[in-house]
Amino acid sequence: MSGILTIMKKELSRFFSDKRTVAGILLPGVMIYLLYTFMGSAMGSSFGVDEDYTPTVQAVALPASMEALFQQAGLPVSSIDLQGQQAAKDAITAQELDLLVIFPENFDETVAANTFAGDGESAPNIEVFYNSASTASHTVYMELTQLLDAYEAQLVNKFDINARGAGGDLATEEDSMGSFFGMMMPMLLMIFLYSGCAAVAPESIAGEKERGTIATMLITPIRRSHIAVGKILALAVISLVSAASSTIGTILALPKMMGMEGAGVEMNASIYGIQDYLLLAAVIASTVLLLVTLISILSAFAKTTKEAQTYVVPVMILVMVLGVTGMFGGGASQDLVSYLIPLYNSVQCMTGVFSFSTLTSGVLVTLAVNGVCTIAGVALLAVMFNNEKIIFSR
Amino acid sequence: MQDILEVQGLTKTFQLSAKQQKLERTKQKVRVAVDHLSFTARQGEIFGLLGPNGAGKTTTLRMLSTLIRPDSGDALLDGASVVREPDKVRSRVGFLTSELKLEDCFTPNYLFDFFSGLHRVDPAVRRKRKEELFTRFGIDRFAEVKVANLSTGMKQKVSLVISIVHNPEVIIFDEPTNGLDVLTAKVVTDFLQELRSQGKTIVVSTHIFSLIEKLCDRVGVIINGRMVVCDSLERVCDGLSLEDRFFEIYKETAGDGE
Numbered sequence: 001m002s003g004i005l006t007i008m009k010k011e012l013s014r015f016f017s018d019k020r021t022v023a024g025i026l027l028p029g030v031m032i033y034l035l036y037t038f039m040g041s042a043m044g045s046s047f048g049v050d051e052d053y054t055p056t057v058q059a060v061a062l063p064a065s066m067e068a069l070f071q072q073a074g075l076p077v078s079s080i081d082l083q084g085q086q087a088a089k090d091a092i093t094a095q096e097l098d099l100l101v102i103f104p105e106n107f108d109e110t111v112a113a114n115t116f117a118g119d120g121e122s123a124p125n126i127e128v129f130y131n132s133a134s135t136a137s138h139t140v141y142m143e144l145t146q147l148l149d150a151y152e153a154q155l156v157n158k159f160d161i162n163a164r165g166a167g168g169d170l171a172t173e174e175d176s177m178g179s180f181f182g183m184m185m186p187m188l189l190m191i192f193l194y195s196g197c198a199a200v201a202p203e204s205i206a207g208e209k210e211r212g213t214i215a216t217m218l219i220t221p222i223r224r225s226h227i228a229v230g231k232i233l234a235l236a237v238i239s240l241v242s243a244a245s246s247t248i249g250t251i252l253a254l255p256k257m258m259g260m261e262g263a264g265v266e267m268n269a270s271i272y273g274i275q276d277y278l279l280l281a282a283v284i285a286s287t288v289l290l291l292v293t294l295i296s297i298l299s300a301f302a303k304t305t306k307e308a309q310t311y312v313v314p315v316m317i318l319v320m321v322l323g324v325t326g327m328f329g330g331g332a333s334q335d336l337v338s339y340l341i342p343l344y345n346s347v348q349c350m351t352g353v354f355s356f357s358t359l360t361s362g363v364l365v366t367l368a369v370n371g372v373c374t375i376a377g378v379a380l381l382a383v384m385f386n387n388e389k390i391i392f393s394r
Numbered sequence: 395m396q397d398i399l400e401v402q403g404l405t406k407t408f409q410l411s412a413k414q415q416k417l418e419r420t421k422q423k424v425r426v427a428v429d430h431l432s433f434t435a436r437q438g439e440i441f442g443l444l445g446p447n448g449a450g451k452t453t454t455l456r457m458l459s460t461l462i463r464p465d466s467g468d469a470l471l472d473g474a475s476v477v478r479e480p481d482k483v484r485s486r487v488g489f490l491t492s493e494l495k496l497e498d499c500f501t502p503n504y505l506f507d508f509f510s511g512l513h514r515v516d517p518a519v520r521r522k523r524k525e526e527l528f529t530r531f532g533i534d535r536f537a538e539v540k541v542a543n544l545s546t547g548m549k550q551k552v553s554l555v556i557s558i559v560h561n562p563e564v565i566i567f568d569e570p571t572n573g574l575d576v577l578t579a580k581v582v583t584d585f586l587q588e589l590r591s592q593g594k595t596i597v598v599s600t601h602i603f604s605l606i607e608k609l610c611d612r613v614g615v616i617i618n619g620r621m622v623v624c625d626s627l628e629r630v631c632d633g634l635s636l637e638d639r640f641f642e643i644y645k646e647t648a649g650d651g652e
Contacts, residue, residue, distance in 0.1 A: 002511070002514065003511075003512065006508065006511035006512060007616075010508050013504075014499055014500070092570075211495055211497070211498075212493050212494060213493075213495045213496065213497045215461060215494050216494040216495060216496065216509075216556075217512065218461060218508060219459050219484055219487075219494070220484055220485075220512040221481045221484040221513065222511070222512075223481070241611040319572065388461065388462040392461075392462070
């Protein structure tokens with residue numbers, strides 16, 4: 001046991017005594033936060049215009065009913081005659097004017113007479129010209145279309161849907177947040193856990209091999225399995241720190257990314273109880289141990305750190321694919337057999353915890369399966385440390 | 395004096411790659427690096443393994459230090475077999491070679507404690523031993539400097555000190571003075587003699603005749619993986635200088651190896 005602790009302490013102090021390495025581990029979280037925040041605000045600004053922006057709209061044959069409607073909606077409109085339409089179109093193309101609306105003659109009277117219903121051809125047509133390349137023009141166009149649709153619906157009102165506060169979404173905040181987290185978090189967590197492991201394990205195993213420092217340890221009476229266990233535990237701790245940094249960055253930035261900020265929707269992680277978090281922690285711990293063991297074995301095979309890093313990439317893709325499976329199927333799998341597949345079962349458990357559809361026996365099977373795989377992996381790693389062809393392969 | 399190291403018919407072969415076979419115009423798939431090598435070293439003596447590059451010296455020492463396993467044969471170190479009881483051997487032998495590196499990011503102080511931990515040295519003993527050895531080799535002033543920033547000589551001294559943190563009975567040094575300046579080399583050879591006077595057994599490998607002449611009580615000459623001569627220094631030399639005698643031996647034996 002003391003051997004395991006000695007190795008663990010050495011691995012941890014190697015990482016945490018070097019400021020640059022620590023920064024390298026924590027930086028992804030900060031970067032994710034900045035990136036998502038930036039993406040969120042960039043997306044927000046490209047789909048909307050400033051609140052205090054005053055659109056410019058010109059209309060031909062503006063009827064009285066529409067003038068009132070425009071005023072209500074805060075769209076300042078100036079009337080022009082039919083001869084001015086070409087100049088107006090040019091101005092829209094040049095993005096100097098936002099919108100040109102051409103109403104048919106005697107619009108109000110024709111609509112009021114209502115003699116054209118049904119055939120879809122003789123109805124009065126409003127021509128609206130806009131420029132989709134200009135965000136402002138496009139936004140005003142969408143606004144106006146909605147306005148006109150609403151006006152039309154109001155004229156021939158046969159029935160309403162969910163009007164005057166009747167009806168509505170009966171999902172609790174818990175449910176909707178749960179299904180949202182259940183979609184996103186398992187994949188993100190898997191990726192973060194894997195990148196955390198992939199950032200540290202090759203350096204610790206293949207790097208030591210490459211530099212010849214592992215042989216110095218191997219001539220001491222410490223057991224090979226203790227080296228393997230000590231390294232894996234230490235690497236798991238470092239990977240968890242790295243994954244935690246990324247996860248915190250994501251949780252903080254997700255509302256901004258999804259444009260939820262200010263929309264009255266709050267990301268509220270308090271919908272989960274202490275039991276959920278304990279379950280999640282157990283699943284994450286078993287997953288990270290398995291991932292670290294997996295990457296350590298790959299790294300032990302590799303001759304150099306560089307080679308180890310090339311092995312790590314294909315497995316990363318596999319892990320991402322597994323993570324994506326959490327998005328489908330509406331909650332966690334209820335089939336116990338699917339919990340026998342390592343890593344896939346981790347994703348299912350995480351989905352279960354986040355979307356309140358945990359299959360308790362599934363979680364137990366997952367912990368058992370991952371535990372057995374990890375122990376088998378550690379044993380394999382210990383055998384590899386004892387193999388001169390692997391330790392001294394150059 | 396008691397035999398503390400008994401090497402019995404150690405053999406080690408390596409696979410040759412197809413390219414290497416072509417290069418050497420040979421159909422043999424294996425290269426015999428060490429060929430049924432036997433010798434004994436007695437307590438309180440310095441035993442020298444002398445041989446040209448590629449003779450199998452390093453491979454032999456690697457087998458003795460349990461880094462690699464012999465294909466056949468065995469070596470008993472104070473009764474412990476390198477094949478069957480590698481853990482026992484590891485706690486009784488100190489091994490120093492240039493291919494065993496220390497991690498750059500640690501200080502000599504940390505590494506001494508770390509390796510003492512791996513050898514399960516009692517903390518009180520560790521502190522006393524560290525103070526003695528660090529003072530003896532002048533490491534005390536560099537105790538908190540990262541290995542990466544040490545000079546080559548200082549690195550070698552730290553490696554040496556680390557290899558004997560557990561005060562082993564048998565010490566195996568591969569090319570102990572390689573790459574060292576004369577001053578550092580003298581510190582090392584003086585220390586080896588001091589260890590001998592404490593009753594330790596030391597096995598060194600080298601191709602430097604003067605080192606053997608200066609240090610060793612007995613010497614074994616290895617050529618092409620075989621022990622050609624193994625006896626006390628005087629009897630091996632037989633009145634000649636070691637260098638002249640070596641060339642004589644080499645001429646006699648090289649014929650059947652090529």
